[in-house]
Amino acid sequence: MFNKILIANRGEIAVRIIRAARELGVGTVAIYSTADRDALHVHLADEAICVGPARSTESYLNMNNILSAAVATGAQAIHPGFGFLSENSKFARLCEEMNIKFIGPSAKVMDMMGDKINARAEMIKAGVPVTPGSEGEVHTTDEAVKIAEEIGYPIMLKASAGGGGKGIRKVNTVEELVPAFEAAQAEAQAAFGNGAMFIERMIFPARHIEVQILGDSHGNVIHLGERDCSLQRNNQKVLEESPSVAIGHTLRNEITSAAVKAAQHVSYENAGTIEFLLDESSGKFYFMEMNTRVQVEHPVTEFVSGVDIVKEQIRVANGNELSVKQEDVTFSGHAIECRINAENPKFNFAPSPGKITNLFLPGGGVGLRVDSAMYSGYTIPPYYDSMIAKVIVHGENRFEALMKMQRALLEFDVEGVTTNVDFQLELISDPHVVAGDYDTSFLGNVFLPEYQKED
Structure with missing residues (x-):
């Protein structure tokens, strides 16, 4: 096993990785920007080294500084977390x-698989269903108009190298296409x-x-x-749950089998996620993209499967076999995750950085x-993503999980900043939501309009 790994990230995911490594007996090195000097991950790691100023381009995205930190501290591996x-x-x-x-794929x-256009081509080869779309990169509005006419509206514009909801636009008519394409392309750049962009028919x-x-x-x-x-x-996940109430045993087997087939086709190593869009009216599902990393919502899977995904990442990177085989994996109960952000939902979700003057995190019970990097007295910097915690619950069934989440959120208390x-x-x-009657249109088209009417 590695003696020491460097965590090339910050916030709750850095804390999560440090804890997993410590339980494996592996030493840890934290990196930090000048804005994160007092961050929790810096305090928890065995060693910490500053890699640059507050701007992420000069610190958490500074490859030379991060690699130099790994060499200087003798770290044998780097875990990148998610993002950055x-x-x-x-x-x-x-x-x-x-x-x-x-600590990830090659x-x-x-x-x-990270490039959406390449990924589509590979999934077609693997026999995994994909949505109708452009065959390669789209660079100009003229190309976009022609392809959209062939595919048919509505369509989705997506950045080829994108992620995290960046460079994505929904387009319903030809009149919307040119300004949407130019805006998405500029955002992606x-x-x-x-x-580079690509186009696919919108399943919505x-x-x-x-x-x-x-x-x-x-x-x-x-x-x-x-x-x-x-x-x-806005293409950003707010709440996740497992299993899905929208699919039954047969469809679940089809989707999970397709995901395994996709991963086998590219000889995938480490943790990854295959994302699909499911058209409930037809029961058909389509490959959307692959995330070649651990995801924000991995804890819900850990709860229902009993598998520690971050520990598996470290073991696999060390050359070990997976600690479980498919026949060993059993699923139990229902899990839900809510992302807690320092933002004001009443003012278009404006970020709310600042000093936490008092903090009470929910606890108790099974x-x-x-998952958080917050503590009382900590100042949330304005330079990074607004997510400050994740609340994850597990119940014997979905109703119990929902009630447990409601209880946890009622106890959650943060003073000094506005949260969601x-x-x-x-x-x-x-x-x-309680009935499980929602899709990708629900939050934006149904829930938010009513929520924003409230005082």
Whole structure:
């Protein structure tokens, strides 16, 4: 096993990785920007090293500084978490060249599956269903108009190198296409340094179903069931649950089998997620994309499967076989995750950085965990993502999980900054959500208009 790994991230995911590594007896190195000098992950790691100023481009995205930190501290591997450099094949390749193990898939596989256009082509080869769309990169509005006419409206514009909801636009008519394409392309160029786009027919409304997979270097690939991530705002997930109430036994087997087939086709190693859109009216599902990293919502899968995904990542990167085989994986109960952000839902979800003057995190009982890097007196910096915690619950059934989440959110108390806790409490208590009657259109078209009417 590794003696020491460097965590190339911050916030709750850095804390999560440090804890998993410590339980495996592995030493940890935290990196931090000058704005994160007092962050929890810095205090919890065995060592910590500053890699640059507050701007992420000069610190958490600074490959040279991060690799230098790994060399200086003698770290044998780097865990990138999610976001930042987690899906950057150049960084993974640099790690390989420097004989530092990147805890994730190879750069080759990241290039293959991280680029949405390449991924579509590979899934077609693997026999996994994909939505009708462009066959390659789209660079101009003229190309976009022609392809859209062939596919038929409505369509989705997506950044080829995208993620996290960036560079995505829904287009219903030809009149909307040109301004939407130009805006999405500019956003993609700014976020990823790559303005290449692709186009696909929009399956909307739909269920957003994703399957957690794990692979090792010995040819083993397994799935850990599915998550329903249909509650989204601006293509950003808000709440996730597992299993999905929208699919039965037969469809679940079809979707999870397709995900395993996809991962096997590219000889995938480490943790990854295959994302699908499910058209409930037809019962057909389509490959959307693959995330070649651990995801924010991985804890719901850990609760229902009993598998520690982050520990598996570290073991697999060390060359070990997966600790479980598919026939060993059993699913129990129901899990839900709510993302807690420092933001004001009443003012268009404006970020709310600042000092936490008082903090009480919910606890007690079986099947409740809070993943966070907050503490009383901590100042949330304005430079990074607004997510400050995740509340994850597990119950014997969905009703118990819903009630447990309501209880947890009622106890959650943060003073000094505005959060979306009350928003999440209203969402988890909404009759449609309680009934499992929602899709990707629900939050934006049904829930938010009513929520924003309230005083």
